[in-house]
Amino acid sequence: MDFLIFKAPMLMVQASLDGILLGILFALIAYGMALQWGVMNIINIAQGDLVILGGYIAYTIYLWGIHPAWGVIISPIIMFFVGWGLYKLVINKVVDRDLFISILATFGIAIVFQQLMNFIFGADVVVAQSEYGTTMLFDNSVTLPNSKIFSAFISVLYAVALVIYMKKSRLGRAIRATAQNARAAKILGVDTEKVYAATFGINAALCGIAGALISITLTLHPYVGLPYTVRSFMIVIVAGLGNLPAVAVSGMGLGLFEEFADYILGTEFRIGAVFLLLVLILVYRRFKLSKKREYLK
Amino acid sequence: MNKLVKLIITSISAITLALVSFTSSFAKVDGEYIVLGSAISLTGKYSSNGVHTQNGYNMAVDRINKMGGVEVQGKKYKFEIIYYDDESNPKRAAQLAERLIKQDGVHYMLGPYSSGLTKAIAPVTEKYKIPMVEANGASRSLFTKGYKYLFAVLSPANQYLEVAIDLAVEKNGGKGVKIAQAFEQDAFSQDVRLGILDAAKRTGSEIIIDDKLPKELNDMAATLAKVKAVKPDVLVVSGHTKGALTAIRQISEMKVDVPMLAMTHCDAAKLSKQHGKKSEFALCASQWHKNLSYKDKFFGSGKKYAKDFQKEFGYDPPYQSAESSAALLVFKDAFERANSFDRDAVRDALVDTEMQTFYGNIKFGPGGQNVAKPMILFQVRCKGDDCENRVVAPTKWASDKFYHPIPKWSDRS
Numbered sequence: 001m002d003f004l005i006f007k008a009p010m011l012m013v014q015a016s017l018d019g020i021l022l023g024i025l026f027a028l029i030a031y032g033m034a035l036q037w038g039v040m041n042i043i044n045i046a047q048g049d050l051v052i053l054g055g056y057i058a059y060t061i062y063l064w065g066i067h068p069a070w071g072v073i074i075s076p077i078i079m080f081f082v083g084w085g086l087y088k089l090v091i092n093k094v095v096d097r098d099l100f101i102s103i104l105a106t107f108g109i110a111i112v113f114q115q116l117m118n119f120i121f122g123a124d125v126v127v128a129q130s131e132y133g134t135t136m137l138f139d140n141s142v143t144l145p146n147s148k149i150f151s152a153f154i155s156v157l158y159a160v161a162l163v164i165y166m167k168k169s170r171l172g173r174a175i176r177a178t179a180q181n182a183r184a185a186k187i188l189g190v191d192t193e194k195v196y197a198a199t200f201g202i203n204a205a206l207c208g209i210a211g212a213l214i215s216i217t218l219t220l221h222p223y224v225g226l227p228y229t230v231r232s233f234m235i236v237i238v239a240g241l242g243n244l245p246a247v248a249v250s251g252m253g254l255g256l257f258e259e260f261a262d263y264i265l266g267t268e269f270r271i272g273a274v275f276l277l278l279v280l281i282l283v284y285r286r287f288k289l290s291k292k293r294e295y296l297k
Numbered sequence: 298m299n300k301l302v303k304l305i306i307t308s309i310s311a312i313t314l315a316l317v318s319f320t321s322s323f324a325k326v327d328g329e330y331i332v333l334g335s336a337i338s339l340t341g342k343y344s345s346n347g348v349h350t351q352n353g354y355n356m357a358v359d360r361i362n363k364m365g366g367v368e369v370q371g372k373k374y375k376f377e378i379i380y381y382d383d384e385s386n387p388k389r390a391a392q393l394a395e396r397l398i399k400q401d402g403v404h405y406m407l408g409p410y411s412s413g414l415t416k417a418i419a420p421v422t423e424k425y426k427i428p429m430v431e432a433n434g435a436s437r438s439l440f441t442k443g444y445k446y447l448f449a450v451l452s453p454a455n456q457y458l459e460v461a462i463d464l465a466v467e468k469n470g471g472k473g474v475k476i477a478q479a480f481e482q483d484a485f486s487q488d489v490r491l492g493i494l495d496a497a498k499r500t501g502s503e504i505i506i507d508d509k510l511p512k513e514l515n516d517m518a519a520t521l522a523k524v525k526a527v528k529p530d531v532l533v534v535s536g537h538t539k540g541a542l543t544a545i546r547q548i549s550e551m552k553v554d555v556p557m558l559a560m561t562h563c564d565a566a567k568l569s570k571q572h573g574k575k576s577e578f579a580l581c582a583s584q585w586h587k588n589l590s591y592k593d594k595f596f597g598s599g600k601k602y603a604k605d606f607q608k609e610f611g612y613d614p615p616y617q618s619a620e621s622s623a624a625l626l627v628f629k630d631a632f633e634r635a636n637s638f639d640r641d642a643v644r645d646a647l648v649d650t651e652m653q654t655f656y657g658n659i660k661f662g663p664g665g666q667n668v669a670k671p672m673i674l675f676q677v678r679c680k681g682d683d684c685e686n687r688v689v690a691p692t693k694w695a696s697d698k699f700y701h702p703i704p705k706w707s708d709r710s
Contacts, residue, residue: 004523014522022516115340123344123385125539127546127571134550140707141525145550219515219542223342227513262519268482268509270519 005263010141015259021148023255025213027248028155029228030235031162032206038241039179039199040095042102046110047232048225050204053113054079054211055220056121059128062215068128071212072154076205083204087197095196110225117222130216151213158209162202163244175199179242227271234278237285326638330377331367333628334403336393336418338410341385346565346617347410350433352610353621354378354407360595361625367632374632376625383409387417394421403427404640407624410617412436412454412485419447428644430627432620435584437488440664447665448647450623450656454485455492456672457582458533460690461559462496464580464674465531468557468701473501477529477555479508479520479544481536489535489561489582505529510536517543521553531557538566541581549575549706556702559674564615569677569684577679578703581686582672585616585656589673589694595626596655623656676700 005011033047044050057078058071086109094105132146166172177185178195186192210228214220235254239246254274261273326332335354338347355378361367362375379401383390390409397403398421406422408415408431415434419442422429428446435454439447465474478493480486497504505527508520517534521544524532532555534544541562548558549572563569563581587603596602602622606614627650632638635646651660657670675686676699687697 004526008526011522011526015519018518018522118340118342118344123342123346125537125542125566127542129572134552136552140552143525143551145547147550219539219546221342221515221539224513224515259519263523266508267479267514267517267520268511271511271513 005260010138011263013138014142015263016256017142017144018148019256019259020252021144021152021255022258023252024152024155024248025210025217025251026228026231026235026254027251028159028206029210030232030239030251031159031244031247032203032210033232034236034239034241034244034247035175035206036199036203037236039175040091040196041099042091042095042106043099043233044203045103045106045229046113046225047203047207048228048230049110049113049117050079050083050207050225051211051214051228052220052222052225053082053117054204054208055215056117056211057208058212058215059121059126059220062128068130068212068216069150071128071215072158072209075208075212076158077208079208079211080201080205083201083207084197086204087200091200092193092196110229114222114225121222123222125219125221126215127219128215132216145217147216151217154209154213158206159244159248162206171195171198227274230278231274234274234281237278238281326374327377329366329372329374331374331405331632331638332377332379332401332403333405333407334379334381334394334397334401335407336381336383336390336397336409336414338385338414339380339382341383343385343410343414346433346615347385349565349615349617350410350621351380352606353432353614353618354625356606356609356618357595357622357625360622361629364595367629369632369636369638376629378407379403383414385411385414387414390414391417391421394418398422398425398427404638405628405643406430407621407628408432408434408449412439412488413483415439416484419444422446426640426644428631428640428647430624430647432624433617435488436484437491438484440662440666442664444665446644448627448650448661449666450627450659451584451620451667452670452672453666454488455495457489457492457561458535458559459492459496460672460674461531461533461557461580461582462493462500462502464690464699464701465557466500466502468699469530473497473503474530475527476502476504476531476533477506477520477524477527478504478533479506479510479517479536479540480534481510481512481514481540483512483537486535486537486540486561493533510540515539515543517547518551521547521551524555525551525553529555531555531559533559535561538562541566541568542571545572545576545579552706554703554705558703563675563677564686565617569679569686573682573684574679574709576677577684577709578700579677580674580689580699581677583616583675583686584670584672585619586673586675586686586688586694587614587619588688588696589657591653591655591657593626593652593654596622599655602655619656623654623659626654627652627659 054075057075058068062068094102130147135144174190174195235250238250262270358376366373366375381393406429410433412434430448432450437453437455480490541560559580561582568576587599631646635642660669662668674690676689688694689699
């Protein structure tokens with residue numbers, strides 16, 4: 001236990017800002033998970049690996065000499081088709097089966113993706129440089145990398161755009177209808193097969209954006225996907241499936257929780273604390289998490 | 298009739314069995330080849346360093362074979378290595394070691410990449426009394442278990458950054474310093490940490506931050522914010538390549554000013570290439586550097602080794618390759634001194650090893666670690682955007698003066 005943070009108010013500010021900025025990024029990943037979980041009733045264990053793949057796409061364009069920030073546009077486009085292809089190849093076979101089958105299938109996908117990324121991009125840890133500089137507050141005692149601010153801003157932008165798209169567009173309405181009642185939607189002429197494929201594609205695209213942002217704020221490695229899966233899983237079960245503002249709030253909450261756990265319990269318990277919180281929440285929500293599909297607002 | 302068929306089948310299988318056991322029991326020396334075995338990480342998370350290791354082994358095998366091979370009892374032999382991919386997985390590595398020994402009949406082993414995998418294999422080679430010369434397992438715990446058949450050409454992990462603390466104390470006029478440290482929670486990094494604890498005790502230094510980084514972590518912002526608040530004299534970070542890259546990224550972004558920054562795995566992380574000028578002034582522990590003045594007759598000097606390696610594999614050799622090449626030189630030397638293929642004779646010859654290679658002097662301590670070679674420290678220095686690693690300690694090989702303290706971020710362009 002270390003209470004340094006309570007002695008230095010600036011550390012508190014730093015930790016809170018770091019936590020919130022990171023949390024917004026987590027929330028974006030979690031939003032994708034909530035979307036396809038709600039619509040297709042699939043828990044995607046490969047979520048984190050899709051994020052990392054998106055990051056590698058941004059890193060690749062960075063190697064070509066293009067600024068990695070363009071990754072937030074290019075990466076989701078490519079990832080949408082990756083997601084779509086993945087649906088046609090694997091997910092459509094498990095979409096109406098029980099939850100356990102989908103967990104197994106996506107777990108398999110996660111392993112395949114890790115090995116493929118290792119094969120294609122190598123096992124080295126890589127970073128893309130945004131050269132965005134740093135914002136200094138309170139006489140240089142609180143420093144915020146502009147890349148983190150950029151990533152939070154882009155996350156919010158995309159999340160808002162997606163909400164509007166879901167409300168206004170034809171496909172968005174079809175997705176929401178399918179989430180509410182797939183059979184009824186089908187009877188009313190919605191091509192649910194297409195809706196599922198699009199949903200999985202949109203989820204992968206969101207992962208692609210998050211990955212591109214991670215490539216300029218943190219580091220990439222083929223095997224670091226799992227912590228992102230766990231975090232988004234946690235955010236979703238706290239927030240519930242159909243509740244986007246709750247996803248945002250619980251994402252930021254998780255970011256804050258991690259930062260403070262790091263300061264108070266020690267860095268070694270940072271990820272451990274997340275897992276512990278996950279167990280506690282799962283126990284708490286055991287009865288609430290019924291099998292029925294919730295609908296997306 | 299039926300009996301005849303049975304008889305034929307039985308005799309065929311008996312002959313096959315005899316042949317199989319015949320070949321395997323002689324596989325240690327197959328014709329003119331001395332067969333060595335190695336499980337190596339060609340896939341999985343250690344695959345890049347696994348490949349560096351394999352390239353180092355192959356380079357030395359080619360060189361030794363070309364220059365006349367190994368002479369035992371008046372006859373010339375060549376080296377040959379059987380490789381299996383351990384997928385960066387300790388369990389798999391241990392299985393493969395068994396397979397190399399029991400099925401392929403290998404009697405001499407070369408180490409895998411990383412302390413973790415060496416730890417998994419060592420009990421197997423020990424059980425079958427197979428001498429293993431390893432070049433990539435530096436964890437101190439490998440050398441305290443009383444293994445008799447394990448020999449490491451590299452310095453143990455606890456020595457990696459001790460020199461850095463001595464250097465910091467020296468710069469502080471011989472007085473103890475304030476140390477902030479962050480180490481990943483794995484066998485290797487924790488051993489590096491133990492070395493720092495010893496050095497701190499020895500020099501009367503104080504450890505004011507002692508963070509342990511979880512394996513999955515790629516964010517050190519909290520540790521660095523604490524560093525900013527408490528202002529230590531030296532910051533020490535060890536967490537393989539991820540730790541090195543994350544530290545430099547966040548130190549530069551958060552504008553953390555420390556007078557001295559010491560790390561491990563800088564060259565494996567291609568720090569100066571990936572981060573350029575931001576990595577300037579970082580001090581890095583290394584087993585080897587091409588500018589050192591060690592020599593041998595196979596590779597000449599470190600510089601020559603680096604040049605030949607570059608020609609063969611197209612990149613500058615990291616120390617992981619150099620130390621792997623040195624392992625073969627040690628084996629050759631031991632075979633010739635033992636003048637026999639008897640495992641125990643070879644093992645005894647290994648114990649008595651005392652030689653110089655382009656990689657450094659090699660002499661094994663009682664635990665099997667190399668006690669004849671000091672660790673070196675280099676510092677990343679840049680001219681414009683062009684950065685290189687210059688040796689700054691120990692003074693004997695220093696090609697450049699140690700730059701201290703690191704200028705503040707506000708003064709760096």
